[in-house]
Amino acid sequence: MKVSQVIEQLHRLANPEKVAFKKAKYNIVTTNALGIYMKDLNLLAKEIGNDKPLALALFDTGLYDAQILCSKILKPKDVTPALMEQWLPTFENWEICDSFSMGLFSKTSFAQSKIVEWSRREREFEIRAAFATLASYTMADKKAANEIYESFYSLIIKAATDDRIYVKKAVNWALRSIGKRNSDLRKSAIATAIKISEIDHAAAKWIAKDALNELQSEKLKPLDYPRSIYRL
Structure with missing residues (x-):
């Protein structure tokens, strides 16, 4: 799956009200967030499967929800100290x-x-x-x-x-x-x-x-x- 396709799916799942709700209830302050429910990100991650190039590209978009998704489709063995520090x-x-x-x-x-x-x-x-x-x-x-x-x-x-x-x-x-x-x-x-x-x-x-x-x-x-x- 291409980055553009995933981003398109993320925008379809967007819920701006969720951004405000998470900030008010859980003090989750974000920038560039779409307000996607974690359960929806989990389902999308399951659909995508492990994909290192896609995961790294998603993090680099700077989109909060895409970065969370990155953590769900990257294998721990593909994580390096350099990535952790980045x-x-x-x-x-x-x-x-x-x-x-x-x-x-x-x-x-x-x-x-x-x-x-x-x-x-x-x-x-x-x-x-x-x-x-x-x-x-x-x-x-x-x-x-x-x-x-x-x-x-x-x-x-x-x-x-x-x-x-x-x-x-x-x-x-x-x-x-x-x-x-x-x-x-x-x-x-x-x-x-x-x-x-x-x-x-x-x-x-x-x-x-x-x-x-x-x-x-x-x-x-x-x-x-x-x-x-x-x-x-």
């Missing part, structure tokens, strides 16, 4: 940030290094990408050892004092996701949350409280991805 600064809201972080970045062989690198950035959605990628990576790599995830606790603790809403939510998300990977990581994630709770900062208090509410709940049933003995 795209990352363009993310202007949590929706597109998470779409790429969860759908692509967390499934690449560069996930671990980019999590570390991006956690040191300044822009809100670049840092969010680090922790959204980490949150998704806990499910994307089912063979990684516990030590891999425990190595990220220092990044989580450091970022816990970031007041920006989409950073602190992603930090919280990453911590909870690690804790849900298996029962050993649940223990170490709880210990990390308690450590964060002792930081005299509102964002840290919120992150810790919310994480502990879930991780200490009797209703939580951790998965059982590769485990190692957790030692205090």
Whole structure:
């Protein structure tokens, strides 16, 4: 399918009222957006299938909905560090940030290094990408050892004092996701949350409280991805 054909289909699906609705209800601020429902983009992506040249061309159009579609028709193995760095600064809201972080970045062989690198950035959605990628990576790599995830606790603790809403939510998300990977990581994630709770900062208090509410709940049933003995 040609880029022009896809763009034509996207314009047929356009719903300007959806742009305003998403901004008002979900704080999804976009430029050059058509307001297409995610379910329609998913259906279109299924129709197209994986198509690297088309995906890259769609992102380069600068059309928001086309960029979201790119994240759905590109295979993670076709993502390069150069592409990740090219795209990352363009993310202007949590929706597109998470779409790429969860759908692509967390499934690449560069996930671990980019999590570390991006956690040191300044822009809100670049840092969010680090922790959204980490949150998704806990499910994307089912063979990684516990030590891999425990190595990220220092990044989580450091970022816990970031007041920006989409950073602190992603930090919280990453911590909870690690804790849900298996029962050993649940223990170490709880210990990390308690450590964060002792930081005299509102964002840290919120992150810790919310994480502990879930991780200490009797209703939580951790998965059982590769485990190692957790030692205090």
